[in-house]
Structures are given as C-alpha cells and as structure tokens.
Amino acid sequence: MTDAEIKFAHLEGPTFAAYTPDGKYLFTAGQNSSLRRFVHGSPDEPEHIDREYGSNTGISITNESIFVSCEDGLVESYSTRMNGTYQLLTRFSLAARDVAVTPDGHWVAACGDDINVKVVNTHDTTKHMILRHHSKPIKHLTFDPSGSLLACSSVDGIIYIYSLTTETPDLLHKVIGIIPEIDVDSDISTRAVWHPDGRAFVVGQNNMDIAVVSRQDWGIKKIFAGGHSSDITALAWSKNGAFLASGDSKGNTIIWESRNQTIVSKRNYEGGITSISWHPTENVITYSTRLGTVYIQSKALSSDHENTLKLHLQPAPGFLSAGGDFVRLERRAEQKEDRSNRQEKTSIDDILAELEGDGEDDWLEDDDGAGYGERNENGKRAAGGLSLGVPSIKRHAYGSWSPDIHESLQPGSTPWRGDRRYLFLSLIGFAWTVDQKTHNTVTVEFYDQEQYRNFHFTDPLLYDKAVLNENGSLFCSPPGRGNPALLFYREHETWGVRHEWKTRLPDGEEVVSIALSNAYVVACTSNGYIRVYSLYGVPVKVYRQKHTPVVSCTSWSDYVMILGNGPVTADGRAQLTYTIENIRRGEVIQSNDVVAIPDKATIKNLFFSDNGNPMVYTSNGVLLVLQHWRSPGQAQWVPILDTAHLDRRIGGKKEESYWPVAVSQDKFCCIILKGGEKYPYFPRPLLSEFEFRVPVSNPPDEDQAKNDPISKLEESYVRESVLVSLAEDLVENTRAEEHEKMDVVRRNVSIDKILLQMLALECKDEEKQSKCLEIVGLMRQPRTLEMAIKVAVKYDRHALAEKIEEMRNQMEED
Template sequence: MPSIVDKSVFEYGGKTLVAVTPDYSTLCVASKNGLAKLLQLDKPEEEPEVLEISRNLNSLKCDASEGYLITTLNGDAFRLDPKSQSDKLLGRSALPLRDGCIIHFGKTAVLGGDDLELLVIDLEEETLRKSSIKVDEQISQMSYAPQTNLLSISFINGKVQFFSVSSTRPHKVHELTGYIAANTYRSVLNDESSADTLNASGVNVGGDSLDEATEQISDPEFCDENRICTRVSWHPNGLYFALPCADCTIKIFNIKGYALTKTLKDSVVSVAKLIDLQFDPLTGSYIASVDINNNLLIWNWHTSEIVYRKSFKHKITNFVWRGQADNKTLDIILGTWTGDIIHIKGAVEAVLATNADGDSKAREQQQQKQQHNGLFVDSDLDDSEVDGSPANADVQAEKSDSEDIFAPNADEGKRRYPFENDDGFIDDDDGAGYVSHKKGRQNSPNIQMTTQVSNAMVSQYPSFRYKPVSQGATPFGRGGRRYMTMNNVGYVSVVKNNEQNSVTVSFFDIGRFREYHFEDLFGYDVCSLNEEGTLLGQSKTGMLHYRSHKMIHSNWTKVVPLAQGERITSIAATPSRIFVGTSHGYMRIFNQHGLPLAVEKVSPVVALTAHDYKVFAVHYSPYHGISYSLFELSPAGSKYYQRECPLPISLPQLHLTSEDNGDKQFTKFNPLGLKSLFFSAYGDPCLFGSDNVLLILSKWRSPSESRWLPVLDADMELWKMSGGKNDTQVHVWPLGLNYDTLNCILVKGKTIWPEFPLPLPSEMEMRIPILVKSRIAEEEEKRKSKAEDTIEDGTSDGADEGKQNEEIVIPPTMAAEEELLRSKVLSDLLKDSIENDGEIFGNENEILNSLNWSYDKALLRLFAGACSEQNMELATSLVKEIKQDKALIAATKIAERAELPVLVKKINETREARFEEQIK
C-alpha cells in the first residue's frame, strides 16, 4: 500500500521544483527564492546540503553527470555543480528562458525561451562556445530522448517540433500540430520583491489530510497559463512519446512514422489540463500525470488502466519518478508552490512492458515460443574456454563488444528478451524449427596455429580473435552508445537499454533522407548502410535484418547457418547485392530481397565492403597472414579480380603503443585496427588502417598490374594544419573518398573514434606521403626567421602568437614533387576507370585533361628550379617527362631566360621527334 509523506523543505514557502539524479540517490529541491537543498534519499537522517542559486527559476533539470540546469525568468541559465557547490552562468537572454536540456551526457546544453532562438552551448569548451538556431515562435518547453538523440520542442502556438541532435548542429526532422494547447505565458514583475508577495503557508499537512481545504497562492506567477504543461514525455526506450493535449487527454505516439498509438482519458474526474506528464523510468509501463486541479493519476498505458489516483490540497509544480533499491518499486516525489514536497512511497511496482495493444497473453506465448526455439543462444565459446584451449593459441573467437548487452554472465543460461509484435522480425510461427537450438559448450573447432610460427611472432602480436567488424564502426563509449557503421551516406547509432537497444539511422543529406529509429530486440552488432536501406546482423545467432529507408514492405529477416564457434564477422550491402562473411570463411551472397545467390568457402573473413555487384574482402589466417579478395557477382556472371592476395598491412603491435589507451581499446574492438574500408566514388577499393594512411588499390582489374598506393598520411596533414604540433589530440575518422578528397570526421580528444554528438564532416585533400617532417621543419624555421627580420619593432605579441598556429607552408620544390606524383596517381586511376566503365559523372575527360596540365605544371616548376641551379642533367630528364607540347614551349622560354642554349636545343629536338611520331 503506498504511503504518503509531506515534508516541509523551505519554511518560508514559495514555488519549489524537484529533480532527481539518475541513480535516484539525491533529490534536488530548488526554491524560486534563491536556495536549493540536496536531500540524500537513501540517508534521510542526514542534513541536506544547502546551495545558493539564482532567483525566479522556472525550470530545473538533472543530467547524467548529476549536475543541474536551471533557467530563470530573468533570462539566465546556470549549471549547478553540487561538488563545487557553485552555479556557473551558461548563457543570458534579454527575454525569459522557459526551459533547457542537457544532452549528450553532459557535453551540450540547449536553451529556449521568448527570444525566438534555440541556443546550443558546448559545455566541454572552456569558453562555452555558443551557436543559435532561429525558430518561428516562442519556445514554451522542451525534452530530450538520449536513446534516439531527439530533442522535442513545444511552442506557444501549439506546435511540437522534433530535432535530431546526432550531429553538433540540431536539424528539424518532424512537426506535429493540433495536439498540445496553444498557451502564452503571463508576464510577471521580474524583481527581487516579487518573492516577498508570496502567501505561502509553511504548514505541514499529514497524509490523511491532504484532501482538505485547498491553499491560496498569491504569487503573481501562479496562474493557469504559467502552470500548463506542453512538454513531450519520452518513453525510456526513446521509441514512444506522450503529449499533454489541449482536449485534456494524453496521446501516445510511436516514433516510427510519428503515428498515434493510444489515447488516455479519465472517465471519472472532470477533465482538466495537465501541469506535468512523465513515463516511469524503469520499464515505461506506467505514465503519471498531474492536472491543474492537483489530481495525480498513474496509468498502465498498455491496458489503459488507472492503477493509482490521488488528489492533493497542495498546488503542485512538477514531479519526478524515483526507483527504489530493488529496481522494481517506484516512488513519486512532487514539488509544490508552498515550499513542501510530497513523497509517495511504493506508488506502483514496475511490470514487464507489454505491447501497445495490451495483449500480454500473446506476448507471453511469443516469448515461450522464442525460448523454445532457442533463437538467442549463448556463445559457444566463452573467454575461459578459449584462453585455455591449446588449439587456439593464435586464432580465437571472442564475444563481441555488444554481447553483454542483455546477459552480463554467459553462465546464467539462455537470455530472455521482451518481444514486440513487429512484422519486420522473424517469427517461427509454424514450429518448423528452422531456428537452431542451443548447443552444448564444447571446445572451438577453430583452426590450430601452425608450429612454424616463431615464438618471437607470438610475443610481438596479440592472439587474434575474430570480432564483428563494420565499416567505420566504433566501440561502446559513454552512456552505452556507439556507431554501428559510418560512411558517406550517414551513420547508424545504437544505445543500450535495459532489455533492448534503440537504433537510430541518420544521414548527412537531410534534404534527401529522413532520420528514423527502431527497437532492436536481438542485439545486432554488425551493420551496413547504403542509399536504399540498412542491413543489420547478429554475429552469434546468424540473424540478418534488412530495413528499407522508404518502403516498409521491402523489409525482411532471415537466419544464416553457423557452425559451433563460427560467427558473422562482417556484412556489406548495396542496392543490388548483400554479402555476409564469417570467421570460418563462408561467404554468402544474396540479392537485395534476401534471395540466396551463392555460397563460397574462402579464408576467414575479417571485414567487407561492397560497391554495386563487387565486394572487397579482408581475410586473416595464421598460415597466410592478412590477405584480400575482390570479386564480382553480377547478372552477367561472376569474376574474381583478386583472390586472397597479400595485403600490405600488419597486425597492430600493442606493446609499441602501450602509452595510448585509445589505440589499445580500439584494437580490442577491431583486431586489425581497420578504421574503415570503402570504395571510392569511381569504384576503387580503399583502406584506412591503424597507421592513419589511406591506401587505394590501383589497376585492380589486372592481377599482374594491381598495386596498393598510399595517397594520404592523415597524421602528416594534421601536423601541417596545426603549425607543426605533434600532440594535437585531433584524429581523423574516415567516411569515404570522393575523387581526390577524403570525407572524414575530425575527432578532438583522447579517443581516436568519434563520440556523441557527431561533428560535422570535414574534407582533407589527397596528398601523397613523400614529405619529410624534419626537412619541412627546418625550412619553416628559416622562413620564420626571415619574416622576423623584416618585421618592424612595433609588431604586437598577439600577432606573433596567432602565427604560431598557422598551417605550415611546404617549400616550393617539395610541393611540386608531391603534385607531380599526385597528378600521375589520379590520372592513372581515372584512366583505368574510363577505359573499363566509361564516364560515370560525365566530366571525367575534362578532369583528365586538367590532371595532365597539373602534371606538366609541376614539372615546369621543377624544371625552372633546375635551370636556376644550372643543373643540365636534371633539367633534361624533366623535359622527357613533359607530356603536352604547350608545356614544352613554356620550358623553352624558361631555358632561354636562364641562358641555356644547349638545353633549348634539346627541347626543340624533343618536340620535333614527337611531331614526327604523330605523323607516322
């Protein structure tokens, strides 16, 4: 039976708001009069900590880092830090700020109010870097769903807009109109004396007398317009949300299509507008509301049943849910306008979420059926068995980084999942048993390590373990979030929840694609994204699930067979083909609808990427090391371009980089250290490894002519951009190659992979790595010393300080050599593409002519340098490399100015010889 405790926190009364920390241990009670108290809920006997805050607060939020965000009617926003017992001013507005949110686990603050803009503040920057987004109407309230990275903003005109905050700049993805009340705040006197006008009794009213005569509040802010709630309430899995509607009902929506799922309406008490609305934070089975008449209702929203009802004499401001230590019982704590708080202990007990229609019986039957078929089996290998097996000294299968989502201990037996009725997922409803049963634990049949491998090699490289690897994927980071895949099209992110995951598919081109979300009941850990759809896979169960971006009926799910100890290591999808590789070397190929087309046995697959009908596969075997294959399966037939050829990369050597924990963590997640592999815009395979060098496969259609070319050293480019600083804590995360430009994410911080929010993509031009840092640094010092000699004595120190961060200038000779080689590489790649595939974008021949001219211009710059040094032999060799006749004419003029008649004669002879060849 619930018990009610009414506690006076501020004897002088006043508007009082409450917020609770994510671990439910500390309750922040903040007063409009400028004080806040931190109550230890687990230790009620302790004296609360008292903090001084700004007056006239109108919103109070607690974030994941247990800090508090406060907005005020004065237009100020503060971050209250309990540890330092101080509040930091985040931003200031000329008009009142109505609400705010802390997003991205304490990294960013979002504020909104009457000034027609959404203010975004980077809390990790010391300067609190701010940006703003113009909006069409005044903001009333806002809320944030961390699972789906959606920010909901309610406006005073009754509109609700949803913004994706997956990247550093929010963008609108949807709008709902006609649901919430159009409500304008009533302005109040904004001065310190307003607090003295309160007629707030400090009387404690016992639980038995809470239904007695109501209190009279004379605070000028106290009115219906300033109490009405328009804020979106988010389900804990982020896939549902509720709106307090203008017709005094609660409407619950599914984030999939923003479709209305259910409407809740009390048939007993007369309808009234709501002042607060929240889902319970444990399972989301309950939703609580308080109306303007101070009536509390708790619904089981799946069954539309009211499970708790209470009316209060106190005027309520807001409330919070609080989970007890048993992680089952839920309390509700309410703030009031009189300085009191009301604590309802044991209001409800959390129950397993049912489906939106409340059909718990069907749900239970589905669970029993899935458990019977053993769809979600534990790993056939655990770490202790792998490590203790002599047959797996080098090649081992290890549980994935996402494997412990649902079962922390593999020995606890079969995992159990709550399932929703979803047509997109597999259902063995005919009992055919095509879902494999759980297998007994046995030693892995993985291949034994060859005895010819030396002990030195074993000690130098870590034992290799096959992991699920996706293009551009990252490990789990803060808040149980990671990117499952990332490329030029967009990215797929996943957030761990208690019983399932929330998956968000986002795109860089928001004008062409729309971000969407869905619930992952199966623990998918491999993923591939293209312009048509998303392919997900579960590495241990063999389940594949394809979701089209636009056509719902094109979704399909299937299971591929896996032997004991075998796992899916990588998947790749194009609009035409789907490729699946495993740790036992099975390569399975399907069409875009899941129809199997081919099965092939190759060396164990580590990573895959695909383009049209082609797939680029990376293999690892203890016998043959790291190799790659490139083949095509088109309607015209199948063809191998490269078959398990040596790949010029090595396993990451952890002991050599022991000081870098980021590299260690990533290598544990991705055993080859591959940050990404992809096809360029012209269909050439590319690879970006742990050494941060971009490799591209040239002339791959001919096995005898193919070669891997290093076309970009990202570390060198960052060094140049930073003015020669070696420790910049900036890293490059690749997305794709568009002709001569690498699309990438510049990551700032200790981790080498991007976290949340995702920075906007950057571009890095291709530069062949032939430059030497020491020589460039010497030349840069000489250049700076010459510049200092010419500077007048009155030059300010600030100007010198700014120049230290300028990008390093490459000496002309070195720059010409690099441009010469780059033009040649790009020209060869483009020629090969035109000869075999024709023009793809329609301007390839123009680009080729431009490359030829760039090649000759680089030669002319080198030729001019050789002439100035009177180096006849070098100048003559350069003339032989010049391709175009107009460049030879320019070389003649350069030689004449240098007064080198012999060289002029040789150039003319070269021109005549080429002319005669053309005539023949």
C-alpha cells in the same frame, strides 16, 4: 535440489573458494576469520587456520601460498602446507576488498576502500608499486594469464587496465560503460575474469548479460545473453577456456559453452553464489554461497561435453585458433595420469628445465616408422632423419600455439560505450543503437533529409552490424536467445513503395561482416562462407573464401572486396589478404593478394571511394589506395595520406587522432578525436576533410616551404600521377561519362603544369641540367614541351632547349 557434496565451511556471509593450480587442495575463506583446507576427494575434515581479526574478503592461490584480504585492512599470505608460515604483505587504513597473485607467484595486488591499489613483491615486501590513476575505490582485481596486465574494477563502473612490465606502471586503457556502478560492500561482481588464452575477459553487465571484452580494442566482442534474471555475482572459466560458469544473487548457476555462448547446464544452490572455482583437471566445479556453504559439484558437465573439457587451450569467444576450428587431441590414459601429476610451469626456468629434461617427450609416437621414438645408447631420444648434431625443438603435447590473427571488423562501426554505440557512420548518414536492458532501439538519420526520411525502431533481435547507402539500409543480428543470425534489408522511404526483406542464416553460423552496394548484399560468415544476395533478397551465390578467418568486406557497384587472414609469417602473424571480385561477371580481379600494412598495424576502416577505388585506413594513421586494381597482378597499395604529417600536427601542435569515414572528391573525410579518444561518441561529432598528401618527403613548415618550394611540387606531381592513373583505369574499364573523361584530361594538364613549375625552379641551377631533362621527359603533351623550350631559353639553357626540341619532334612523330 542438487546432487552436489555440501560443506558447511563458514558462518553466514560472503564465502570464497578456490583450488590450488595442481588440484590437490580446495581452500575456503569466509566470515569467521578462518581459512579451511579440504583435500580434494577426501572425506576427512578440513584443516584450518584461525585469524585473529576481520572477516575475509578475497583469496588468491598458488601451489605454495594462499593470499587473503580482510576487512581489518590486512593482506596476508599463508603456506598451503598449513605449517604456520605467515607473512604480512601490506595493510590498508580501511577495509581491504580483494587480492590477486600473478601466475608465477612473485607479485600480489591488493585493493581496498583507501582507493589506491598496491602491488607487492611476495619475496621482498619492500619492493612495491602504487597504482593511483583511479578516483574511486577498486572492488576487484585480476591479472591476465601472463601476469603483465592488471584489470582493476572500480565502484564507479570503470575498469582500469594497467601494464606492469616496467618499474612505473602504465595505465593502458579505461574501459568505460560496460560494468555497472556498485557499492564497496556489494555482492555484485564486476570482476574482469581473463580467458586463459589472454585475448579477452568477461564481466557481468547491468542487464544480467555477460560481455566478452577484447584486449585488442577493449570493446565488446561477444555476449553471453539471456541466462540470468538477477545480478551476476561470480564468473569462472574452465582450465582450457572451453566453458564459462556464472552464478547470480539467487543461487542460480549456468555453464556456457564459450565457442557459441550457449547454455549447457543449469543448477540452483541455496543462497546467493559468491565464488566459483573449476577443478584444474577433473569434471568438478565448486560454488560457495552467502550462507557460508560450499557445494562441490561432481560431473559438472554431461558426458557429451566432458570430452571438450579435456581439450587443449581453446580460443576466447569471437577469436579463432589456427585453422579456425577446435582441434581435438586424443590423450591416452597413461599420458593423462602423467600430466595430472605435473605442476603448471609458468616461469622461463621451469619451461627450459622441462625442455631439457629426460622423458618429457614420451608423448611422441613413431607412427610413420621414421625412428622418432627410438632412443640411443644414452637413453636419449634419437633425432630421426635430422642427424646433423643440431638439437630439435620439442613440442608440448598439451597446450597449443596460435598465430596472431587480424580480428574481424565491421566498417564504420564503434564498440559499446555506456549504453550506446554507432552501428555505421558514412557520408549518407549514420545509425546507432541504444541498450534498453531487455531490447535495443535503433535510430537512422541522414544528412540529406529532403531526399531521405529518418527512421527509428525497437530492436528485440539486438542488431550489431549495419550499412547504409543511397538505396537502402542493411542490418544483421547475431545468433542468440533461440534465434539464428538474421539479415534485414530495408529500402529508404521516398515517394514510392518501400521494399524490405529478411533472411535467416543456418544454425551455428554467425555474420562476421556485411557490405551493401547499389546492386548486391554481401555477408561474410564465421564458417568462411561469402553469401551474396540481390537487393530484393534473391540468393545469387554462396562460396567459401580461401583465406579464413574472414576479417571484413566492403562493396561498390558490382565489386566486392573481402579481407581475410592469409599465411602465417616467420614472426607468427597472419598476413592480411584481400580478394576483389566482380559479382555480376563472376570474375575474380585480384585473388588473395596481400594488404600492405606495417607490422603490428591493424585496419581501422575499409571502403570504396566515391569513384570506386578501394581504400584502407590503418591504425598508424595512413590512408592507402589500391592503384591499378582492375588489372590482375598489377595492383599496388599507395599511401595517399599520412595523418601523422598533417600541418596541424607538425611540431606536436595537436594531440589528436582521426576516425575514418569516407573518401569523396579527393578528400579524406573523418572525425577528429581529441586526446586519447579512440572512437567517436555522442552527441554526433562533425565531419572534417583533409586534402591528400603523399608522404614523398618530410613535410616542410611555412618557412621551409618558402626556401624550398620544389618539395611541395614533387609531392603534387606524385599525388596527381596516382590520381590520374586511377581516373584512366576508370575510363578504360567502365562506361565512363563525359565528365569522367574530362577529368583525365584535366589531371594530365595539371601534371604538366606542375612539371613546368619544377623545370623553372631547377633551371636556375646550372648543375641540374640532367634533372631538368628528366623532368621534361615526364611531360605528356607536345604543347607543354613547347612551353618547356621557352623556360629553358629564358634561363639561357640553350643546350637544354635543343634537347627538348628533339624530344618534342620525337613525340609528334610517335
């Protein structure tokens, strides 16, 4: 039983209901070819429009128009004023299945059994676009809040993401393996329902869970799990995105709190749910069913959660707003009444008109006595202390701005694709998980199977992060299904006794990233805490990172490097910062310095190299090493390889990208991704290696290298100089072994050899004597200067030979 108001709106069959954006009307469409308009809060009978043919299959609404798709293939629009205004937008030869309108009401997208998607201008139907990249019919359509992206859910289980910012639509991405395959007339919803902040959307999955898909990489960000036991048939966000409502084929409805994916309300309505619509301003939600009935549920949320419904725009699940917390705005009664009467402004003209209008800043309070609330003789708001004649920028009281932050990253992991994903990829081995509907199964395999034993286990906790090293494996699970987040460490099985331990994090805390070294376990959490444990589970320390939200972490020996979101720059983007700490000594080596990545670039992976140097690989294909990182304030990010300039890619030879795995023996180890692939998939691909190459100049092709060998030597000198400085830092700051000390000597000899080759080439040109002398000044050993004198004499550069002799004598004296 339910206390909802019931409306018998249509004949038995799929029924659709939606509020106008201003909340004045509720429109319904169903199987009797009619549209009904209910006045919100009124007991009066609805007005209706009777269509001549075909049952309705979908509706989309603005304040002025209602758009309808029908089984007879027609896509039409009607005025919300019910004055008989009608327009045929387009038609299909087969049934139309869905319709969606952009927030500004200028464009309508429609799909049907004819496969192609049509996007039509509502003011001039001769202006239209056809989307053709899919091979099967599209069942559902949704525009993102900006109206620039269109998500098309195909019956073959693929979501096609189109960009409509140009005259020719671009296919941005195909989201594969997240939604199930369905029939064109199925009640199962595979609709991508965008969060109001536009950073993610939710879709129902085959296992009756609800996945949050990030717009950043089109991978699964969060899961609303364990709520439904039958197929998901409808999803809808509240106006501010703080809650998600879901319905299934058995009439069960759930309201989830989006921040932590917890259930706050459950109800059941007779008949399978076919659509859900939140009222834009009130604590009311409407469900339509397959029986043709519409349930208007007042007090949809309890008083404990109703205040959250009144907040400004909340971040999508897995994303954080500025400051990382939900900001609560206390709105006074007169403000609430004033804003409830405003229509949502979506166009630039509307926004400018609002900014220029009188009285739109009534929400400002002169709470510090500075005169902000006073008006001048013309009735305008005074500028307070800013009386320089420059107009001030007004801020909206309702709505918020959030900086562009760097999303969290677990090194070595990939998103879900189909029913499986890699939890970790490294040179030690790899771990992957498979979705078995009710649980997952985790498999770990090693490259050296003589030393390590592979293992496999059933995973009811749904581990979503993992790390492997020479000693053991670390897993963590997210909170959910009544369990808090959990860390699980397991030693590798060798000939001794295997040790393992588990620890549960406090309720409400989620692990963002984990790291494992040969000494410590590190977990960065959603509360900004850094939790450090010994390899036997003893908690070593807990502290809060200064720059949050935390992005990622990695560790080596006693060191841990943590990435976080730092200060926001003028372009609205948070700086990516890093901190390096020696856990054993409790010493911060580098504190909240900036990771030097280009604008709009992101981190694809971070790790320590085999000899302990911090590395990051960016989305534009550059591998950076942190030089002098053991010296506080002296660290620099040096590009050690730019994969866009590999020989195999010069001249467009290869269309490929690279998935970073590790750095070992001065080589970049990666997985080559062909075409437009972004992540490795199964079967497990082979590893490839590339030599370092510092981007000193444009890399020459084979013919250029023969004619200009100096550029190759210059790159070799810069590269070897970086590598020798890393080796010297290692020797100076650790108990270096003999082979590490010899490595420094060998690299210095290599640098001098390169400089001698450069000197021999430059000595051929009489006008380059100054450059030759500069090259000699870079040499590191007196013996090399003796050889440089011989080179100068060979090319009859006797004046140069004399100056080199002076330099050699000075070096010996020093």
